[in-house]
Amino acid sequence: MKFGSDNASHEDRCSQGHSSASTIATIEAALSADLDIDSSAIEIKMLGPVVLLEGYITNAADREKAISLAAMFVGQENVQDRMLSRFPMQ
Numbered sequence: 001m002k003f004g005s006d007n008a009s010h011e012d013r014c015s016q017g018h019s020s021a022s023t024i025a026t027i028e029a030a031l032s033a034d035l036d037i038d039s040s041a042i043e044i045k046m047l048g049p050v051v052l053l054e055g056y057i058t059n060a061a062d063r064e065k066a067i068s069l070a071a072m073f074v075g076q077e078n079v080q081d082r083m084l085s086r087f088p089m090q
Helices: 010-015 020-033 060-074
Strands: 042-047 050-057 079-085
Touching: 020 042, 020 050, 020 060, 042 060, 050 060, 060 079
Parallel strands: 050 079
Antiparallel strands: 042 050
């Protein structure tokens, strides 16, 4: 899955009218559309150009996938992971 231009930085996108609300909505839609990730307990917030991923994940793969999806829109350097693990007890 590929979104946006590889040459445009997040700052460039924001200067083109790219709002925090649209960034959040786009990332939420991408997470919801990916059936391989349980994103029901992940919250997305913006702090300036940085996307904050908060909430809970149920496995390590979900963490990596959520970070990767968010990075497709804002760049890896603009994603902050604050998700907590809620792994099932074995």
